[in-house]
Amino acid sequence: MKLYIISNRLPVKAAGSNGTFVFSRSEGGLATGLDSLQTSYEKHWIGWPGVCTDNEKDRQEMNEKLQEMNFHPVFLSEKQIQNYYEGYSNSTLWPLCHYFYAYTLYKNVFGNPTSKSTVFSVRRFADWYVPATKYGYRIIS
Numbered sequence: 035m036k037l038y039i040i041s042n043r044l045p046v047k048a049a050g051s052n053g054t055f056v057f058s059r060s061e062g063g064l065a066t067g068l069d070s071l072q073t074s075y076e077k078h079w080i081g082w083p084g085v086c087t088d089n090e091k092d093r094q095e096m097n098e099k100l101q102e103m104n105f106h107p108v109f110l111s112e113k114q115i116q117n118y119y120e121g122y123s124n125s126t127l128w129p130l131c132h133y134f135y136a137y138t139l140y141k142n143v144f145g146n147p148t149s150k151s152t153v154f155s156v157r158r159f160a161d162w163y164v165p166a167t168k169y170g171y172r173i174i175s
Contacts (some may be wrong), residue, residue: 039074
């Protein structure tokens with residue numbers, strides 16, 4: 035049985051370019067906590083690898099290396115990183131969900147849950163979620 039963990043970030047950060055990438059462990063509570071999860075399930079992690087590239091060769095190289103670790107990258111554009119990842123997810127949702135209400139920041143430029151930019155970003159993650167449920171895999175999101 036497989037367990038799919040769907041989050042904004044993979045538990046590794048990619049660095050590099052031109053087909054040469056190095057991966058290092060991400061810091062953070064979710065990545066650390068879930069990575070130490072002891073289970074008989076085959077764990078797979080879906081999320082952004084921490085680097086933006088429009089180069090298809092670079093994406094393919096990262097994808098191949100990450101697949102070896104059961105990590106499945108969701109590539110985001112610079113605009114999606116700024117508005118969805120850094121903006122809506124980290125500046126609006128994260129503080130609300132962690133009781134840091136005073137740090138909650140919302141700007142129209144982030145989009146809203148139904149804006150085209152936000153829906154498109156979320157859709158990239160959903161493209162992994164739907165097939166996984168079809169096969170009965172366990173999912174944490």
